[in-house]
Amino acid sequence: MEPRPHWLFGDQLGPHFLDPRHGGPDAHAPVVMIEARAVLRRRRFHRAKAHLVLSAMRHRAAELGDRVTYVRADTYTEGLARIRGDLGAGARLTVRHPTSRRALEFVTAQEGVEILPARGFLVSRDAFAEWAGRGRGRSLRLEGFYRWVRERHDLLMDGDEPAGGRWNLDHDNREPPPRRQGTLGVRGPWQPTEDEIDDEVRHDLDRWERDGDLSFVGRDGPRRFPATRREALAALRHFVTHRLPDFGRYEDAMLAADPVMSHSLLSVPLNLGLLDPAACVERAERAYRDGDAPLNSVEGFVRQIAGWREYVWHLYWHFGEEYRHRNALRHTAPLPDWFLDLDADAVTANCLSTVLAQVRDVGWTHHIPRLMVLGSRALQDGWDPAAVTDWFHRCFVDGYDWVMLPNVVGMSQYADGGLMTTKPYTSGGAYLHRMSDLCGPCAYRPSDRTGDRACPYTTGYWAFLHRHRTRLAANHRTARAVKGLDRLGDLPELLDTVAQRGDTPP
Numbered sequence: 085m086e087p088r089p090h091w092l093f094g095d096q097l098g099p100h101f102l103d104p105r106h107g108g109p110d111a112h113a114p115v116v117m118i119e120a121r122a123v124l125r126r127r128r129f130h131r132a133k134a135h136l137v138l139s140a141m142r143h144r145a146a147e148l149g150d151r152v153t154y155v156r157a158d159t160y161t162e163g164l165a166r167i168r169g170d171l172g173a174g175a176r177l178t179v180r181h182p183t184s185r186r187a188l189e190f191v192t193a194q195e196g197v198e199i200l201p202a203r204g205f206l207v208s209r210d211a212f213a214e215w216a217g218r219g220r221g222r223s224l225r226l227e228g229f230y231r232w233v234r235e236r237h238d239l240l241m242d243g244d245e246p247a248g249g250r251w252n253l254d255h256d257n258r259e260p261p262p263r264r265q266g267t268l269g270v271r272g273p274w275q276p277t278e279d280e281i282d283d284e285v286r287h288d289l290d291r292w293e294r295d296g297d298l299s300f301v302g303r304d305g306p307r308r309f310p311a312t313r314r315e316a317l318a319a320l321r322h323f324v325t326h327r328l329p330d331f332g333r334y335e336d337a338m339l340a341a342d343p344v345m346s347h348s349l350l351s352v353p354l355n356l357g358l359l360d361p362a363a364c365v366e367r368a369e370r371a372y373r374d375g376d377a378p379l380n381s382v383e384g385f386v387r388q389i390a391g392w393r394e395y396v397w398h399l400y401w402h403f404g405e406e407y408r409h410r411n412a413l414r415h416t417a418p419l420p421d422w423f424l425d426l427d428a429d430a431v432t433a434n435c436l437s438t439v440l441a442q443v444r445d446v447g448w449t450h451h452i453p454r455l456m457v458l459g460s461r462a463l464q465d466g467w468d469p470a471a472v473t474d475w476f477h478r479c480f481v482d483g484y485d486w487v488m489l490p491n492v493v494g495m496s497q498y499a500d501g502g503l504m505t506t507k508p509y510t511s512g513g514a515y516l517h518r519m520s521d522l523c524g525p526c527a528y529r530p531s532d533r534t535g536d537r538a539c540p541y542t543t544g545y546w547a548f549l550h551r552h553r554t555r556l557a558a559n560h561r562t563a564r565a566v567k568g569l570d571r572l573g574d575l576p577e578l579l580d581t582v583a584q585r586g587d588t589p590p
Contacts, residue, residue, distance in 0.1 A: 087113035089153075089171060091179040091197070093187065094119075094137055095484065096357045097144045098313055100203055101180055107201050109178050115152040116177070117145055118163035124298050127474070131289065131300035132307075132447040133481045138285045140311040140356050146281065147312070160190060184485040185405055204357050205397055206237060206365075206390055212398040224399070224504075227252065230391035237362075239390055240369055240383060247372070248379045252387075256380040257335040260519050267342035270330045273349050274322035276315050278307050301426050301479060302444050309352040309448075309481060316353035320364060323348045324371050332381030336452050338520035340434075343442050347450045348385065351482040354393070361389050399494070399504060400486040408470060410493055412501030413552060415466040419475060422589045423461075426479065433540050433590045434526035435516050436461060447481040452519070454480075459496030460510040461590070464544030466551070469499035507561035510548060513539035534577040540590035546572065547582045 087110035145154040157163035181202035310316040331346040371377040422430040428441035473492040494504030513530025517523040556562040
């Protein structure tokens with residue numbers, strides 16, 4: 085009997101998605117891929133993201149050669165109909181569990197499509213459900229999950245104990261950036277070389293934009309992220325060899341002239357399915373065991389992948405579809421045009437202008453600018469969390485529904501009221517000044533709460549606490565900060581400063 089064709093989505097591009105040893109299709113099964121232009125029409129995506137995804141898909145099709153049928157269609161429905169027309173009306177297909185709820189609903193509704201277990205993660209959904217059930221309804225916190233994953237997969241373990249005697253080395257990974265130094269001075273990230281497939285994709289995107297079929301935000305410069313398995317492995321090797329040793333201590337720091345610092349950028353190929361997370365954490369641990377990278381750097385990297393990434397994936401499914409509509413703080417303000425259009429030049433605050441420009445130019449920033457500059461601005465100004473989630477999904481090259489929904493609704497905007505985190509993550513200008521070099525040339529002063537030079541993050545922080553005083557006073561993680569409101573003799577003037585700025589870009 086002929087093996088059933090297997091359908092690959094555009095974020096399932098690594099060989100492990102076709103591996104029959106892990107519940108995959110037959111080793112000789114034909115492969116089908118659908119490039120559906122309507123996906124790019126539904127949202128105004130970052131141009132660099134559209135280029136990367138299409139480039140990666142077409143590169144994978146080129147690698148598979150005669151084994152693949154690659155269909156370019158307007159919609160998945162049209163593409164699937166064309167495939168069935170070629171294969172025969174009664175043809176049955178297999179597909180890996182998709183990464184979004186919308187895609188899962190679509191494939192579930194198709195006759196003759198068998199959904200295989202998900203790949204690209206360390207923990208199965210059944211195993212997570214078993215772990216979550218142990219809490220008997222209590223809050224699901226990252227720390228407990230991360231320790232469980234470490235033990236279950238024997239990651240950074242010395243017998244029954246964590247390597248170095250501590251599970252969490254965050255305390256060693258919160259150093260401010262070196263002063264009077266514009267960059268960390270480490271070797272830069274791996275860079276790809278574009279080819280004729282990249283040229284073809286860019287030509288198609290240009291044509292679709294000219295025809296008015298699609299519209300994008302951001303800039304599409306030379307591709308900066310892997311689009312093939314070979315490139316992804318090269319990026320992983322480069323990071324572990326040249327950048328991992330310096331990653332930990334400055335993990336939470338920001339430098340204007342060095343936005344990448346020692347971060348790996350591997351979230352991009354991981355979320356395209358080009359890398360298997362097990363290979364990433366195992367290679368990092370080997371660097372530690374061989375004495376090539378310090379434990380704090382390796383633990384920080386392992387925590388990002390085996391901890392946070394896995395945690396977010398499973399919470400996406402565990403919390404259910406209604407989670408995207410959570411809005412515990414009742415924030416409803418629309419996103420301003422300058423933010424939607426990535427108009428960094430309209431912004432005066434140097435930190436926000438610098439980070440927004442990086443999103444515009446690259447479609448990526450590391451986790452602290454996302455959380456404490458972009459997300460904090462949205463939280464302080466009371467923007468609609470659903471709209472903020474959509475913005476992060478569209479504007480980041482590593483952004484997918486499963487990635488951004490928990491990260492934004494739960495972590496960044498506290499819209500779930502504490503299901504995921506114990507407190508809102510926002511700060512005044514003092515934190516940004518301590519952890520970056522962005523405040524020095526700014527027109528605002530991080531210590532000023534009122535007046536023309538009042539920092540928008542400082543005023544926004546206190547105004548946020550004031551607006552949600554009752555809720556935050558009852559939270560042991562924020563009660564002390566709320567009490568600080570009573571010591572502000574200039575609170576009325578501070579609130580007036582916020583009101584006067586109104587919708588003006590900060």
